[in-house]
Amino acid sequence: MTPSPTEAAVPRSVRRCARRPAFVAALCAAVLAVTGLTAAAPPEQDVPGAAAALPYQDPSLPVPQRVEDLLGRMTLDDKLGQMTQVEKDALVPSSDLATYRIGSVLSGGDSTVSPNNAQTWADTYDSLQRTALTTPLGIPMIYGIDAVHGHNAVRGATLFPHNIGLGATRDPALVQRVGRAVAEEVAGTGIDWSFAPCLCVARNDRWGRTYESFGETPELPTAMTSFITGLQGGTLGGDPASVLATAKHYLGDGGTTGGVDQGDTRLSETELRAVHLPPFKEAIKRGVGSVMLSYSSWNGVRSHAHKYLVTDVLKGELGFTGFVVSDWAAVDQLDGQTGFTGAEIATAVEAGVDMVMVPHDYKRFLSLLRGEVTAGRIPQARIDDANRRILTKKFQLGLFERPLTDRAYTATVGSAAHRTLARQAVRASQVLLKNDGGVLPLPKTGRLFVAGKSADDIGNQSGGWTLGWQGRSGPVTEGTTVLQGIRAAVADPSRVTYDRYGNGIDGGYTAAVAVVGETPYAEMRGDRPDGMGLDQEDLQTLARLKASGVPVVVVLVSGRPLDIADRLPDWKALLAAWLPGTEGGGVADVLFGDHAPTGKLPMTWMRSASQQPINDGDGKSPLFPYGHGLTYGTDPDPDPDPDPDPTPAKACTATHKPVNSWPGGHQAEVTVKNTGTGPITGWTVDWDLGGATVTSLWNGTHTVANGRITVRGTGSGGTLAAGATTSFGYTANGPAGTPAPRCTPA
Numbered sequence: 001m002t003p004s005p006t007e008a009a010v011p012r013s014v015r016r017c018a019r020r021p022a023f024v025a026a027l028c029a030a031v032l033a034v035t036g037l038t039a040a041a042p043p044e045q046d047v048p049g050a051a052a053a054l055p056y057q058d059p060s061l062p063v064p065q066r067v068e069d070l071l072g073r074m075t076l077d078d079k080l081g082q083m084t085q086v087e088k089d090a091l092v093p094s095s096d097l098a099t100y101r102i103g104s105v106l107s108g109g110d111s112t113v114s115p116n117n118a119q120t121w122a123d124t125y126d127s128l129q130r131t132a133l134t135t136p137l138g139i140p141m142i143y144g145i146d147a148v149h150g151h152n153a154v155r156g157a158t159l160f161p162h163n164i165g166l167g168a169t170r171d172p173a174l175v176q177r178v179g180r181a182v183a184e185e186v187a188g189t190g191i192d193w194s195f196a197p198c199l200c201v202a203r204n205d206r207w208g209r210t211y212e213s214f215g216e217t218p219e220l221p222t223a224m225t226s227f228i229t230g231l232q233g234g235t236l237g238g239d240p241a242s243v244l245a246t247a248k249h250y251l252g253d254g255g256t257t258g259g260v261d262q263g264d265t266r267l268s269e270t271e272l273r274a275v276h277l278p279p280f281k282e283a284i285k286r287g288v289g290s291v292m293l294s295y296s297s298w299n300g301v302r303s304h305a306h307k308y309l310v311t312d313v314l315k316g317e318l319g320f321t322g323f324v325v326s327d328w329a330a331v332d333q334l335d336g337q338t339g340f341t342g343a344e345i346a347t348a349v350e351a352g353v354d355m356v357m358v359p360h361d362y363k364r365f366l367s368l369l370r371g372e373v374t375a376g377r378i379p380q381a382r383i384d385d386a387n388r389r390i391l392t393k394k395f396q397l398g399l400f401e402r403p404l405t406d407r408a409y410t411a412t413v414g415s416a417a418h419r420t421l422a423r424q425a426v427r428a429s430q431v432l433l434k435n436d437g438g439v440l441p442l443p444k445t446g447r448l449f450v451a452g453k454s455a456d457d458i459g460n461q462s463g464g465w466t467l468g469w470q471g472r473s474g475p476v477t478e479g480t481t482v483l484q485g486i487r488a489a490v491a492d493p494s495r496v497t498y499d500r501y502g503n504g505i506d507g508g509y510t511a512a513v514a515v516v517g518e519t520p521y522a523e524m525r526g527d528r529p530d531g532m533g534l535d536q537e538d539l540q541t542l543a544r545l546k547a548s549g550v551p552v553v554v555v556l557v558s559g560r561p562l563d564i565a566d567r568l569p570d571w572k573a574l575l576a577a578w579l580p581g582t583e584g585g586g587v588a589d590v591l592f593g594d595h596a597p598t599g600k601l602p603m604t605w606m607r608s609a610s611q612q613p614i615n616d617g618d619g620k621s622p623l624f625p626y627g628h629g630l631t632y633g634t635d636p637d638p639d640p641d642p643d644p645d646p647t648p649a650k651a652c653t654a655t656h657k658p659v660n661s662w663p664g665g666h667q668a669e670v671t672v673k674n675t676g677t678g679p680i681t682g683w684t685v686d687w688d689l690g691g692a693t694v695t696s697l698w699n700g701t702h703t704v705a706n707g708r709i710t711v712r713g714t715g716s717g718g719t720l721a722a723g724a725t726t727s728f729g730y731t732a733n734g735p736a737g738t739p740a741p742r743c744t745p746a
């Protein structure tokens with residue numbers, strides 16, 4: 001209810017008294033007077049011109065001053081409540097939000113609203129916020145959610161590629177734009193805070209959260225902290241769509257032994273700092289407002305109990321001034337027993353946790369926390385520090401001035417503009433790993449057969465954290481499947497046949513496109529300690545396609561590299577699509593050449609699962625190295641005047657192209673083109689290494705003698721047609737130099 005203008009001048013807490021029957025009003029006013037809580041509530045959004053009665057309610061004052069003024073008015077219960085984060089569905093009754101002065105609400109992976117749409121989320125948020133504002137000090141709550149590849153809890157939201165795909169783009173500016181779009185959709189539902197981005201450096205692809213990692217080297221997640229700037233804006237709270245970001249999970253979540261989720265990262269401090277810390281350093285430089293701790297341990301000590309890492313390094317050495325939030329019920333794990341204890345709470349808070357994601361039994365939590373403080377096991381100074389950190393972010397976000405949903409952004413949820421951006425991100429994330437005989441791009445006039453369990457499945461192409469914690473197969477939300485993208489791209493959709501299992505294919509098709517890979521999973525259920533290959537359904541589908549003799553193009557929808565080396569010879573092309581999200585049209589854009597593939601591997605691609613962990617520079621020989629990615633062959637030397645001689649002249653060229661370089665090494669790609677007038681059954685390419693040493697080579701076999709390398713290869717199926725190209729790649733120690741490879745046709 002909006003108070004009248006004259007009422008508006010009166011502090012809301014007093015106004016609230018005034019609205020009650022006289023005797024209650026008198027009692028209420030007396031209570032307020034005695035407790036000194038005659039604090040006016042902050043001016044509501046819908047109360048223009050409401051005067052700020054107290055310093056903390058005055059947005060013209062510096063934030064530190066507002067924080068100190070508010071802190072000085074808070075009771076111990078007010079302060080302990082600010083350190084408490086509760087799952088929305090655990091708040092029963094919702095008035096407990098005010099009764100227990102709870103400062104934060106979250107929606108965990110399976111938390112939802114009904115009906116599930118942006119309006120309902122916004123209404124739910126506003127209702128909870130209004131409850132929070134009824135407290136004597138009217139401190140707004142802050143609401144967090146895992147918007148990790150779009151606002152993925154909301155049906156109809158735009159879902160972007162998961163981080164592994166965004167890492168493949170090598171485009172931090174694009175990732176920043178993605179972050180901004182996510183922020184607009186999150187803000188449109190009222191929610192203030194996303195538990196994103198994961199800055200994990202995934203070192204073992206067996207880890208079920210590999211897809212939440214931008215890449216296996218610290219450089220890629222560091223570069224992609226641009227997502228934070230997208231979410232928060234240049235200044236936190238600088239505009240109504242600014243959303244608090246979270247750098248997670250600190251520290252070393254992607255480095256556990258065996259890739260075990262929530263496992264133990266056994267590294268020296270030097271290695272831990274070199275591999276896992278750089279992204280958090282960059283996140284802090286970008287002003288990230290929160291850091292979430294990792295369930296994992298470092299050399300046997302849980303991150304949530306690690307005072308050195310959290311207080312000394314993160315807050316002290318790196319100067320992090322935001323607040324540290326625990327992971328979901330992570331405090332419960334500290335003593336290895338079910339549930340949480342006062343001792344565990346004290347350990348976590350003393351280590352540096354400022355806000356505890358309880359997330360359910362908040363009454364018991366608050367009681368135990370209060371007990372630890374009154375017993376002196378948690379110093380009051382630690383409580384005040386935690387509150388200063390949390391309140392600073394609430395003030396900076398503008399929550400005191402704009403506590404309710406800005407409905408101007410609600411319409412951005414799933415908007416055409418955001419889907420266009422998502423499709424661009426999908427295109428840029430595609431990594432072309434193999435393209436024999438230039439089978440890609442596909443002709444739009446071809447007769448195509450599409451198969452595979454993930455060809456027509458939004459759920460599979462979106463992966464985990466999609467309309468539910470673990471995600472699931474099926475039509476889970478609005479979007480475009482890969483198959484729909486293919487049909488929209490071709491000249492005549494009736495020439496595209498689809499059968500999930502490949503049944504009905506014959507030799508008359510131009511090509512078969514098999515969209516296969518993994519079904520959705522998330523943390524705790526995505527680890528692959530054993531095999532990392534394709535499942536039986538995919539293998540049977542691929543066998544049917546192979547038997548037809550039709551060229552097979554494989555599109556791999558997966559959250560990580562898979563063990564497919566032994567299957568690769570049967571495939572003319574392989575495109576890593578990762579987990580593209582709702583805009584499957586971006587995959588078709590690349591398949592048909594509307595956009596040439598530009599993606600580069602963010603993870604080294606194993607030759608075998610037995611190689612895990614396998615990472616750039618570790619000396620192992622991968623199937624495809626970190627950074628590998630082909631594009632469509634621009635004709636290196638177009639032959640405008642084809643030789644009129646009817647005798648099929650045998651000729652070929654080899655074009656060397658540096659792809660990547662680093663101190664002491666480089667990677668390059670060599671494109672072999674049949675420039676003759678007839679097919680060749682093979683080729684040899686040789687050049688002087690100039691002192692470099694080849695460490696790995698793919699799509700060819702090589703020998704080295706007297707400082708010169710010789711690579712032998714064929715086209716797919718044993719021949720290279722006239723005018724066709726194929727390519728091989730290699731990594732080497734030493735300078736790339738300017739090799740002049742010589743091609744000799746077989």
Ligand code: GLC
Pocket residue numbers: 107108109146195248327328523
């Ligand atoms: C989960 C995840 C974390 C997420 C949090 C809230 O357990 O580890 O990434 O942000 O809980 O859903």
